[in-house]
Amino acid sequence: MPQLAQRVGRAKPSAIMVIAEKAKQLKAAGRDIISFSIGVPNFLPGEHVYAAARESLSHDSGQYGSNRGAEALLDAFLKHIEALGFSGYTRMNLSIGIGAKQVLYNLAEALLDEGDEICFAAPYWTTYRDIADIVGAKTNVMHCGPERNYKLTPSQLDAALARKPKVFLFNNPSNPTGMVYTGEEIAALAEVLVKHPDTWVITDDIYNSMVFDGLGYHNFVFAKPELRERVIFVDSVSKTYGMPGWRVGLIAGPEVVAKAITTLNSNHITSLPEVITAAAVAALSGPQDIPKAKCAEFAGKRDTVVAALNAIPGVVCPRPQGAFYAFPDISVAFGKSHNGTKIDSDVEFCAALLEAKGVACVPGSAFGEPRALRISYTCPSAQLEPGLQRIQQFFAELV
Numbered sequence: 381m382p383q384l385a386q387r388v389g390r391a392k393p394s395a396i397m398v399i400a401e402k403a404k405q406l407k408a409a410g411r412d413i414i415s416f417s418i419g420v421p422n423f424l425p426g427e428h429v430y431a432a433a434r435e436s437l438s439h440d441s442g443q444y445g446s447n448r449g450a451e452a453l454l455d456a457f458l459k460h461i462e463a464l465g466f467s468g469y470t471r472m473n474l475s476i477g478i479g480a481k482q483v484l485y486n487l488a489e490a491l492l493d494e495g496d497e498i499c500f501a502a503p504y505w506t507t508y509r510d511i512a513d514i515v516g517a518k519t520n521v522m523h524c525g526p527e528r529n530y531k532l533t534p535s536q537l538d539a540a541l542a543r544k545p546k547v548f549l550f551n552n553p554s555n556p557t558g559m560v561y562t563g564e565e566i567a568a569l570a571e572v573l574v575k576h577p578d579t580w581v582i583t584d585d586i587y588n589s590m591v592f593d594g595l596g597y598h599n600f601v602f603a604k605p606e607l608r609e610r611v612i613f614v615d616s617v618s619k620t621y622g623m624p625g626w627r628v629g630l631i632a633g634p635e636v637v638a639k640a641i642t643t644l645n646s647n648h649i650t651s652l653p654e655v656i657t658a659a660a661v662a663a664l665s666g667p668q669d670i671p672k673a674k675c676a677e678f679a680g681k682r683d684t685v686v687a688a689l690n691a692i693p694g695v696v697c698p699r700p701q702g703a704f705y706a707f708p709d710i711s712v713a714f715g716k717s718h719n720g721t722k723i724d725s726d727v728e729f730c731a732a733l734l735e736a737k738g739v740a741c742v743p744g745s746a747f748g749e750p751r752a753l754r755i756s757y758t759c760p761s762a763q764l765e766p767g768l769q770r771i772q773q774f775f776a777e778l779v
C-alpha cells in the first residue's frame with residue numbers, strides 16, 4: 381500500500397469546523413442551537429457587487445486570467461490600500477489568491493524552507509500553526525495572556541526576533557481576541573522590527589475595516605516606511621464586504637514577494653475567475669456604506685457581549701476593539717461540574733455548554749490559549765442576548 385506524504389500527517393482538520401459541524405448536527409436533530417462558533421460576517425454584499433457579477437457574465441471570455449490578478453482588480457486594490465494609508469505601491473507590489481487563507485499558504489511556501497522558524501503571538505488564528513506544520517516550519521509562539529489584553533509587547537518581540545526567525549506573522553485586528561493595536565503600539569513594535577533585518581513580516585490584517593472606538597487601522601510601514609522592503613500586507617474581501625464564499629485574497633508587499641506568489645499561482649490556481657474578479661472590483665471600488673454600517677453594528681454588539689460576560693463572577697473578558705470576536709477567560713469554571721458533568725478544560729466546557737444550553741463556542745486551545753473560548757458575535761441580534769443569557773445560566777448552574 382503506498383503511503384501519503386508526511387506533510388498530510390501533519391495536517392489537522394480545523395478545530396473551528398469540528399464545533400460548527402457538531403452544532404449543525406444538533407440543529408438538524410431538532411435542537412434549538414445558537415452558534416457563536418464560526419467566524420463569518422453574516423451579511424451579504426451590496427447590490428452593486430451582484431450587478432457587476434451579472435454584467436461580467438454577459439460578456440464572459442471563458443478564458444484563463446492573469447496569475448497576478450486582472451489589472452482592474454489590482455488598480456482597485458491599489459486605490460483601496462492608498463485610502464488605508466499605504467503609499468507608493470504599484471501593480472508590481474501586488475498579487476492575489478483564493479482568499480487570504482490560500483494567500484497565507486502561498487506565502488509560507490514562498491518564504492519558508494523546511495526547518496525554518498516562524499514566530500507569531502498566541503492567541504493566534506488556528507490556521508497559522510496548521511500552515512506552518514504543513515510546510516514543515518518550526519514555530520515559536522509568543523504567549524500574550526488576558527492580563528495584558530492579549531497583546532504582544534516590544535520586548536517579547538525583540539526576544540523572539542533575536543532567534544532570527546525567517547518570518548514574523550502578525551494579525552491586527554486579531555482573530556480570536558478582537559484586539560486592535562493603537563498607532564503608538566504599532567510604532568513601538570516597528571522600532572523593534574527595524575533592528576532585525578533578517579526577518580520577513582506578514583501582517584494578516586483582513587479585519588482592517590472593522591476597527592472601533594476611533595482607533596483607526598495602523599501598519600508597521602506607516603510608522604517605519606523602510607520596512608516596506610520586508611512587510612507583506614494581506615487583505616481579503618471576505619469579512620469587509622460579506623463575501624467569504626467568493627474567495628478573493630490579496631497582498632501588497634515587496635516586488636520580489638509579489639512575483640514569487642504570482643509564480644506559485646501560475647503553478648496551482650492559475651487565476652481568479654472573471655466573474656469573481658468583477659465582483660471584487662465592484663466591492664473594493666464601490667460605495668463603502670455597508671462595511672461602515674456593519675462596523676458600527678459590531679461595535680454595538682461588542683458592548684453587549686463584553687457587559688454580559690464580565691457580569692459573570694470570575695470571567696475576564698478584555699474589551700475587543702475590532703473584528704467580531706470576544707475571547708473571555710473562563711478558567712474559573714475549571715474543576716467545577718454542570719449537571720454532574722465535570723469540567724476540567726476549555727474543550728470540556730464548550731462541549732458541556734453546547735450539550736446543555738445549545739450554545740456553540742470554540743475552545744481557546746484551538747487558538748493556543750486553553751483558559752479561554754472564542755465567541756463570534758455576528759449572529760442576528762435576536763439571538764445574541766438569549767445566547768449570552770444561556771452562558772450566564774450555565775455558569776450559575778456550576779457547582
Ligand code: PLP
Pocket residue numbers: 419478479480481482505551554555584586615616617618624628629
Ligand atoms: N486571516 C484571519 C485572521 C482570519 O480570521 C481569516 C478567516 O477567518 C482569514 C485570514 C482567511 O480569510 P479568507 O476568507 O480570505 O480566506
